[in-house]
Amino acid sequence: MAQIYTVRQSSELMTFLMENVPGMNRTKAKQLLSKQMVSVDKVINTKFNAPLREGQRVEIARRGNEHSLRNPFVRIVYEDPHLVVVDKAEGILTNAPLDGRENSVKRILDQYFQRESRRLSAHTVHRLDRYTSGLMIFAKRRDVQQIFIDRWQELIADRRYVALVEGVMEKKQGTVASWLKDNKVFMTYSSPYDNGGKYAVTHYRTLETAPHCTLVECKLETGRKNQIRVHMQQLQHSVVGDLKYGATTDPIGRVCLHAYKLQFWHPVTHELLNFETPVPQKFLDVLSGRTNL
Numbered sequence: 001m002a003q004i005y006t007v008r009q010s011s012e013l014m015t016f017l018m019e020n021v022p023g024m025n026r027t028k029a030k031q032l033l034s035k036q037m038v039s040v041d042k043v044i045n046t047k048f049n050a051p052l053r054e055g056q057r058v059e060i061a062r063r064g065n066e067h068s069l070r071n072p073f074v075r076i077v078y079e080d081p082h083l084v085v086v087d088k089a090e091g092i093l094t095n096a097p098l099d100g101r102e103n104s105v106k107r108i109l110d111q112y113f114q115r116e117s118r119r120l121s122a123h124t125v126h127r128l129d130r131y132t133s134g135l136m137i138f139a140k141r142r143d144v145q146q147i148f149i150d151r152w153q154e155l156i157a158d159r160r161y162v163a164l165v166e167g168v169m170e171k172k173q174g175t176v177a178s179w180l181k182d183n184k185v186f187m188t189y190s191s192p193y194d195n196g197g198k199y200a201v202t203h204y205r206t207l208e209t210a211p212h213c214t215l216v217e218c219k220l221e222t223g224r225k226n227q228i229r230v231h232m233q234q235l236q237h238s239v240v241g242d243l244k245y246g247a248t249t250d251p252i253g254r255v256c257l258h259a260y261k262l263q264f265w266h267p268v269t270h271e272l273l274n275f276e277t278p279v280p281q282k283f284l285d286v287l288s289g290r291t292n293l
Contacts, residue, residue: 002059002060002061003021003059003060004057004058004059004060005020005021005057005058005059005060006055006056006057006058007052007053007054007055007056007057007058008054009054010051010052010053010054011051011052012048012049012050012051012052013033013038013040013045013047013048013049013050013051013052013058014026014029014030014033014048014049016052016058017029017032017038017058017060020058021060029048030048032060033045033046033047033048034046036077036078036275037060037061038058038059038060038061039058039059039061040052040056040057040058040059041056041057042059042271042272043263043272043273043274044078044273044274044275045274046276047276069108069109069112071108071112072089073088073089073091073092073103073105073108074086074087074088074089074092074105074108074109075087076112077135077275077277078273078275080269081140082139082140082141082144082266082267082268082269083125083137083138083139083140083144083266083267084109084122084137084138084140085135085136085137085138085262085273085275086105086109086135086136086138087133087134087135087136087277088105088128088132088133088134088135088136089133090130090131090132090133090254090255091130091131091254092104092105092130093105093130094106094124094127094128094136095124095127105122105136105138106122106124106138109122109138110122120140120141121140122138122139122140123138123139123140123141123142123144123145124138124145125137125138125139125145125148125149126148126152126223128259129226129229129255129257131241131242131254131255131257132161132255132257132258132259133257133258133259133280134161134258134259134260134277135259135260135261135262135275135277136259137262137264144267144268147267147268148267151267152223154265155264155265155267156263156264157263157264157265157272158219158261158262158263158264158274159219159220159223159259159261159262159263160217160218160219160220160259160260160261161217161218161220161228161257161258161259161260161261162207162215162216162217162218162257162258162260162279162283163215163216163217163218163228163232163239163256163257163258164213164214164215164216164239164240164256164257164283164286164287165213165214165216165232165235165237165238165239165240165256166212166213166237166238166239166240166247166248166249166293167212167213167214167236167237168209168211168212168213168214169206169209169214169216169235169237172205172206173203173204173205173206174203174204175201175202175203175204176201176202176204176231176234176235177199177200177201177202178190178191178192178199178200178231178234179191179192179193179194179195179196179197179198179199179200180197180198180200180224180225180226180227180230181195181196181197181198182197182225187244188225188226188229188230188245189230190230190231190233190234198222198224199222200222200224200227200230200231201220201221201222202218202219202220202221202227202228202231203218203219203220203221204216204217204218204219204231205217208287210287210288210289212293213240213286213287213293214237215279215283215287216232216237218231218232226245228257229242229244229245229255229257230245232245233245233246239255239256239257240255240256240286240293241253241254241255241256242255242256242257249293251286251291251292251293252282252285252286252291254282256280256282256283256286258277258279258280258283260276260277260278260279261275261276261277262274262275262276263275
């Protein structure tokens with residue numbers, strides 16, 4: 001059984017764990033948080049300084065989120081009977097081409113299920129570009145996949161990316177809205193007018209600024225192909241490493257875009273699930289100057 005504690009007065013999560021859980025110390029608390037074993041009001045929380053309010057319920061799961069999958073491109077961060085959430089590395093496709101010559105996140109998950117002797121396959125809910133890293137959802141059944149497809153806007157509570165962009169952003173925050181459409185050579189271009197493409201809205205805010213680049217948080221109101229990459233180019237601050245969409249620098253050999261936050265309502269249990277991954281260290285190395293831009 002999970003251990004459940006009620007917050008009696010305002011505190012931070014780490015402090016609360018150490019003060020209320022018998023035998024708890026700082027090291028054990030960090031381990032619980034890193035293994036996503038701690039939930040606050042049914043939402044998984046991994047931040048040691050997360051604020052708690054009186055009346056909230058803190059739940060500690062019996063066991064951590066440990067899996068037999070060991071792959072440099074895919075890390076499972078959550079799994080239940082209905083779906084799996086993964087942290088995808090850059091450089092791998094979401095789905096492999098039909099010819100089967102290339103690896104993909106879906107194929108890695110399918111092989112993982114087979115090794116576990118489970119008659120399952122991974123069903124793609126949404127995609128990330130090959131050179132974008134971060135959090136993704138895969139369904140374990142077609143009916144769960146279909147619920148996501150039919151109710152995507154309703155179920156997805158929050159999706160955010162961090163992008164390292166070239167130059168210093170003139171505005172600390174703002175919104176870009178336009179219609180996005182692919183041309184004949186599969187380049188996505190942006191238009192302020194309806195060009196028969198798909199309407200896209202990106203909200204952005206500056207997190208940290210360096211002399212030659214800016215770390216930006218992008219919150220998606222819509223999830224279109226290449227949306228953030230094209231909208232940052234439109235602002236004349238292309239994503240670092242994104243040579244396809246205007247970047248002039250590529251210090252770490254990848255597009256510096258990472259899907260770091262994902263919050264959604266579970267399509268079957270109706271619980272609110274929250275996941276967050278840290279900003280890739282290589283982004284921070286460029287920002288700090290340890291890696292030259």
